[in-house]
Amino acid sequence: MAKMTIGEALRNALDIKLYEDERVLVFGEDVGKKGGVFTITEGLQDKYGEERVFDTPLDENGILGMAAGLALYGLRPVAEIQFIDFIWPGFDILISDIAKERFRSGGQFSVPLVIRSPYGGGVKGGLYHSQSPEAIFAHIPGLKVIIPSNPYDAKGLLISAIEDEDPVIFLEPKKIYFAFKEEVPEEKYTVPIGKAKVLREGKDLTIISYGYMIHECKKAVEELEKEGISCELIDLRTIIPFDGETILNSVAKTGRVMIVVEAPRINSFASELSAFISERAIFYLDAPVVRVTGFDTPFPYVLENIYMPSQKRILRACKKLLEGGF
Amino acid sequence: MEIRTFEIEPFTKEPYRLLDEEGKPLFDFEPEDFGLSKEFLLRLYKDILITREIDRMGWILVRQGKAYFYISIGGQETSHVASLYSLEKDDLVMPFYRTVPSLHVRGAKLEEIFAQIMGRASDPLKGRQMPGHFGKKDLNIFVLGSPVGLGHPVAMGVAMGIKYKKENKVIISYGGEGSTSEGHFHSAMNFASVFGLPLIIFIVNNQYAISVPRVKQTASETIAIKAKAYGAEGYYIDGNDALITYLVTKKCVNEARLNKRPFLIEAETYRFDPHSSADDDKKYRSREELEMWKRKDGLLRLKKYLEYLGIWNEEKDEVLKREIEEKLNKIVEEVEKIPFPEPRDMFYEVYVKTPWYLEEEYLELKKEMEE
Numbered sequence: 001m002a003k004m005t006i007g008e009a010l011r012n013a014l015d016i017k018l019y020e021d022e023r024v025l026v027f028g029e030d031v032g033k034k035g036g037v038f039t040i041t042e043g044l045q046d047k048y049g050e051e052r053v054f055d056t057p058l059d060e061n062g063i064l065g066m067a068a069g070l071a072l073y074g075l076r077p078v079a080e081i082q083f084i085d086f087i088w089p090g091f092d093i094l095i096s097d098i099a100k101e102r103f104r105s106g107g108q109f110s111v112p113l114v115i116r117s118p119y120g121g122g123v124k125g126g127l128y129h130s131q132s133p134e135a136i137f138a139h140i141p142g143l144k145v146i147i148p149s150n151p152y153d154a155k156g157l158l159i160s161a162i163e164d165e166d167p168v169i170f171l172e173p174k175k176i177y178f179a180f181k182e183e184v185p186e187e188k189y190t191v192p193i194g195k196a197k198v199l200r201e202g203k204d205l206t207i208i209s210y211g212y213m214i215h216e217c218k219k220a221v222e223e224l225e226k227e228g229i230s231c232e233l234i235d236l237r238t239i240i241p242f243d244g245e246t247i248l249n250s251v252a253k254t255g256r257v258m259i260v261v262e263a264p265r266i267n268s269f270a271s272e273l274s275a276f277i278s279e280r281a282i283f284y285l286d287a288p289v290v291r292v293t294g295f296d297t298p299f300p301y302v303l304e305n306i307y308m309p310s311q312k313r314i315l316r317a318c319k320k321l322l323e324g325g326f
Numbered sequence: 327m328e329i330r331t332f333e334i335e336p337f338t339k340e341p342y343r344l345l346d347e348e349g350k351p352l353f354d355f356e357p358e359d360f361g362l363s364k365e366f367l368l369r370l371y372k373d374i375l376i377t378r379e380i381d382r383m384g385w386i387l388v389r390q391g392k393a394y395f396y397i398s399i400g401g402q403e404t405s406h407v408a409s410l411y412s413l414e415k416d417d418l419v420m421p422f423y424r425t426v427p428s429l430h431v432r433g434a435k436l437e438e439i440f441a442q443i444m445g446r447a448s449d450p451l452k453g454r455q456m457p458g459h460f461g462k463k464d465l466n467i468f469v470l471g472s473p474v475g476l477g478h479p480v481a482m483g484v485a486m487g488i489k490y491k492k493e494n495k496v497i498i499s500y501g502g503e504g505s506t507s508e509g510h511f512h513s514a515m516n517f518a519s520v521f522g523l524p525l526i527i528f529i530v531n532n533q534y535a536i537s538v539p540r541v542k543q544t545a546s547e548t549i550a551i552k553a554k555a556y557g558a559e560g561y562y563i564d565g566n567d568a569l570i571t572y573l574v575t576k577k578c579v580n581e582a583r584l585n586k587r588p589f590l591i592e593a594e595t596y597r598f599d600p601h602s603s604a605d606d607d608k609k610y611r612s613r614e615e616l617e618m619w620k621r622k623d624g625l626l627r628l629k630k631y632l633e634y635l636g637i638w639n640e641e642k643d644e645v646l647k648r649e650i651e652e653k654l655n656k657i658v659e660e661v662e663k664i665p666f667p668e669p670r671d672m673f674y675e676v677y678v679k680t681p682w683y684l685e686e687e688y689l690e691l692k693k694e695m696e697e
Binding site: 025051066068072074100101104107109110142144245 | 463468473
């Protein structure tokens with residue numbers, strides 16, 4: 001088995017799908033010769049030609065329009081938005097067309113497409129290359145939203161996303177594109193959409209997170225373990241449709257929940273999860289559900305390290321929660 | 327028979343036309359000179375007439391409380407029907423909300439069109455959209471959303487699919503002149519030209535985007551000239567002249583099919599009714615202007631031309647109108663008997679497989695309805 005980074009695993013997934021399915025087309029700005037600003041599509045144009053892996057004009061509206069039309073016409077487009085922060089010019093197509101196509105056409109048409117995009121902070125990208133807008137996509141019925149946290153899941157989930165009949169927003173945590181390697185099978189496999197993964201079993205506290213934040217949570221959980229505190233860590237992996245069952249089972253076991261996301265707090269997906277747990281598991285709870293998030297400001301440039309939730313902030317919140325201090 | 331070539335240049339300041347407002351040829355020609363048979367012209371006229379009658383019925387249904395809303399095509403039917411005639415069966419159509427009554431020329435059943443207007447369960451869209459958003463996959467007609475201009479870039483993507491599959495088809499995307507003010511229009515024209523795609527953007531310039539007149543929509547001399555900036559060709563035509571509309575669209579469709587490149591057509595016309603059943607057009611346009619445009623009506627113009635050719639008369643027209651009216655009344659009567667969609671239908675087709683939380687939401691609603 002090969003060791004791969006998240007970036008390599010994603011490239012491997014695209015390679016496999018381009019090879020086995022002629023309907024798959026990969027495009028976006030700079031994805032061709034350059035291979036994308038994060039090199040995820042590097043080498044794919046040389047291998048599959050300009051008809052299947054190509055650069056587009058700098059226009060997210062055009063990229064999403066092209067993806068929508070190709071999918072409507074029976075192809076399997078995988079469009080790259082260079083940074084998720086730049087998707088807004090194409091938002092009308094996304095929200096008004098792509099998300100609603102199946103429903104509005106009475107099931108006659110579907111748009112099986114994937115929009116891949118780097119998201120999140122931690123690479124000194126400032127306030128226009130660092131945002132975490134997953135909750136905005138999650139609010140739109142008709143879209144699926146996926147955020148992997150490790151190479152194995154990244155590859156398996158991207159293959160699932162390309163094979164899915166619904167439109168998928170696939171957000172790639174850019175801080176950990178090439179941060180670490182893990183063993184990843186070279187052959188094709190899938191990871192199911194809509195299933196969370198319990199990364200660590202525990203009994204005192206449930207922590208729910210996804211993407212890069214999983215890694216800060218892991219560090220915090222290891223620290224707590226040294227103090228004899230046992231945490232259950234859930235990697236949500238799919239934001240929509242989220243895995244309510246795994247969450248509720250864990251809450252019933254631990255009675256305490258913390259949700260960790262990079263995004264600003266108000267109306268974050270952490271807020272949705274908190275409301276979901278409060279509605280359905282209030283009698284299992286020994287303390288209020290706690291959200292650890294970015295602040296409700298635009299993402300700062302120089303101060304990103306203190307903006308993003310860190311092991312330290314997570315640890316502090318865990319202790320407060322366990323002491324009943326919220 | 328030798329067919330006369332049709333010499334036209336793009337980017338003219340005046341719209342091309344073959345018939346004057348009285349339906350008389352502007353120069354000496356026979357329809358056969360352009361490959362148009364008299365039977366073809368009669369069929370075209372009948373379809374424009376039925377389109378107008380469907381539209382009239384749409385307004386009646388709103389007044390009778392049998393439809394919640396209606397959005398009209400009255401006055402601009404000629405441009406829609408004649409351009410749709412230029413397509414082959416396998417070609418694709420991205421409609422916009424005023425195209426709908428004319429889609430019967432593509433084979434949409436009148437029962438389906440009225441089921442859509444009246445939101446019944448037999449509506450191919452299952453009553454999920456406002457009237458005027460019809461689409462049918464087996465007829466190669468896509469389903470549009472309400473935001474103006476949205477269809478153009480999506481049609482461009484379909485054209486990319488046609489090119490990728492190496493098919494010999496084209497797609498026509500309809501929109502009003504207001505749709506050219508949206509960034510969507512720019513994206514579609516730019517991508518279609520860069521990638522060389524078989525896309526026809528057909529702009530039905532009916533002079534108003536709801537209440538905002540054409541001159542406040544764009545400062546460019548014509549809409550058609552905008553094509554130049556994208557390296558494409560644009561043609562400005564009289565959309566109330568069925569002959570020119572058919573011939574120019576056909577020319578663009580043929581070239582797009584053959585050479586894989588986009589075209590922009592601006593068809594000048596007018597909408598006789600308010601924007602929709604929820605609009606009052608007296609606030610923004612004079613009755614004199616309306617009357618002036620009614621004299622330029624494409625339906626009337628083609629009728630006069632057919633009379634000029636000696637193949638139609640008032641008596642035949644009255645008989646045909648009565649037949650259509652009876653047919654539409656009967657269809658509406660039948661559609662009225664069809665129930666509205668079931669509440670459960672709302673939860674299907676948001677996703678291919680309904681997620682657990684939507685199943686739960688349906689059960690909540692069901693309980694609420696049973697109480």
